[in-house]
Amino acid sequence: MDIRSLCLGALMAGDASGYEIRKMFEEGIFSYFQMASLGSIYPALTKLGQEGLVTFTAQEQENRPDKKVYSLTPEGRRTFLRTLFQTRPGEDRYRSDILFLLSFAHELPVELCEALIDEYSSRQEVMLEHIREAKCPTKSGPGPENTENPCQMAGPDFIGGLGEAVCKAxxxxxxxxxxSFLTELRNRRAGRP
Amino acid sequence: MDIRSLCLGALMAGDASGYEIRKMFEEGIFSYFQMASLGSIYPALTKLGQEGLVTFTAQEQENRPDKKVYSLTPEGRRTFLRTLFQTRPGEDRYRSDILFLLSFAHELPVELCEALIDEYSSRQEVMLEHIREAKCPTKSGPGPENTENPCQMAGPDFIGGLGEAVCKAxxxxxxxxxxSFLTELRNRRAGRP
DNA sequence: TACAGCATGTAAGCAGTTACATGATTCT
DNA sequence: AGAATCATGTAACTGCTTACATGCTGTA
Incomplete structure (x- = not known):
């Protein structure tokens, strides 16, 4: 999935600015399985505009750059849907420095291992929080305004449930x-220092 | 984690060729949370050799390029350990085209949704299989020969257990x-075609 | 006072994927 | 006969991250 399709997908949920799209990938429902940075979103949006797949209206703001609120054009919507149908989904990939580091637990101080595990835990808790908020967004939650009631969209519900199950597990x-893991590490250390 | 550290880490488990290192990232214990392609492994190994962090012995093979079996030098080992200590682990990131596509389930044919879910399932099953094999490797399993009994290494055991739990969940x-998800999709479709 | 958030945009640089090049062997 | 596995290596290309540029508002 290239960044352009990701932006179109984000706009399927409602109009949004580049800044808000990044939020969707950082805190919203997409954050579980995709990500995108501003440095790639802005150029993508510009290009999509040139191709007629999105338009924007500039909202004036005092003492700030105009907020460009993008929306899908009918053609953008069609293009995205076509992409959905045609895309042969790429391999899933999970990358985690922490788990890589923990693979070498027997070479690291036990305190560091514990810190790494705790860090991993707290990140998972944050993710769990994001997923729950995205599933049942509070009023004026992150992302674009909910033009449709998201509780009526089965997809995000299913995906959110899956993410929740994984985080919980x-x-x-x-x-x-x-x-028991830390104890074992300590025993090994004691057994052959 | 850059590709160079990943290669050093792979060699911590025992000597291996570039081709075998890729296998570790494709089928071995690392496959759960890291990946690396041949096009990045070979140059990395060459560079590590120039820096004196790895050496290799060329095993002659009939009608095939010599197999270069790399091993860590003492300095390579030290460097890797230093890296382990110093690395501030980057964010975890999970990317999944399938889950992204499924976010738009309400715009897709139910059959396609089912196919995507099944594909996702079977990939998870493959991953689960890899993790289990990596935890209790059979004789002559993938990857380099087990110079140490991996059942004595707590790290991979813990990580493997985690991966197993996540796949199972x-x-x-x-x-x-x-x-129930598919049924709901079908009902919606019937309700407002 | 300093940092985080809002808000957009450009551009350099790099890491890694993909494709190409080569070729024997073994399995289906 | 064709595909997959083994085996190494190079190079173009791409896409993304990071840093820079700018500047106000609100909080700690």
């Missing part, structure tokens, strides 16, 4: 295994 | 929610 596993 | 969620 992760936190649960750590909860149950962290101490 | 995913498969479990899909098992329990797929049908």
């Amino acid at each position: 992760t936190l649960d596993f750590i909860d149950k295994n962290k101490e | 995913t498969l479990d969620f899909i098992d329990k929610n797929k049908e």
Whole structure:
């Protein structure tokens, strides 16, 4: 999935500025499985505008750059839908420095291992929070205004449920295994220093 | 984590050729949370060799290019350990085209949604298989020969357990929610065609 | 006072993917 | 016969991150 399709997808949920789109990928429902930075979003939006797939209206703001609120054109919508149908989905990929580092736990101080695990936990908790908020957004939540009631969209609901289940399983596993893991590390250290 | 550290990390588990290192990232324990392609591994190995962090012995093979079996130098080992200590782990990131596509389930044919979910499931099953094999490798399993018994390494065990828990949670969620999700999609379709 | 958030945009630089080049062997 | 596996290597291309440029508002 290239950044252009990602932007079109974000706009399917409602009009938004580049800044708001990034928020969707950072805190919203997409944050679980995609991400995009401003440095790639702005150029993508500009290009999509040139191709007639999006338009924008500049909202004037005092003492700030105009806020450009983008929306899909009918053609943009059609193009995106076509992309959805045609895309042969690429491999999933998960990257985690923390888990890589923890693979070498036997070479690291136990305190560092514990810190890494805790860091991993707290990140998962943040993610869980994001997913829950995205599933049942509070009024004036992040992202564009909800033109449709998102609770009527089955997709995000299913995906959100999946994300929730995964985060919970992760936190649960750590909860149950962290101490015995650290104890084992300490014993090994004591056994052959 | 840059590709160079990833290669050093792979070699911590034992000597290996570039081709074998890729296998570790494709099927071995690392496949769960990192990946690397041959086009990046070979140049990295060459560079590490120039820097004195790895050496290799060329194993002659009939009618094939010599197999270059790399091993860490003492300095390579030290460098990697230093890296482990110093690295401030980057954000985890998970990318999934399938989940992105499924976010728009309400715009897709139900059959396509089902196919996407099934594809997702089967990929998770493959991953689960890899993780299990990596945790309790069979004799002559993938990757370099096990110079140490991996069952004595707590890190991979913990990580493997985590990966297993996550895969299981995913498969479990899909098992329990797929049908009702598809039914809901079909009902919506029938309700307002 | 300093930092975080809002808000857009450009451009350099780099890391990694993909494709190309080559070729024998073994499995289906 | 064709595909996959083994095996290494180079190079173009792409797409993304990071940093820079600018500047007000609100909070700690």
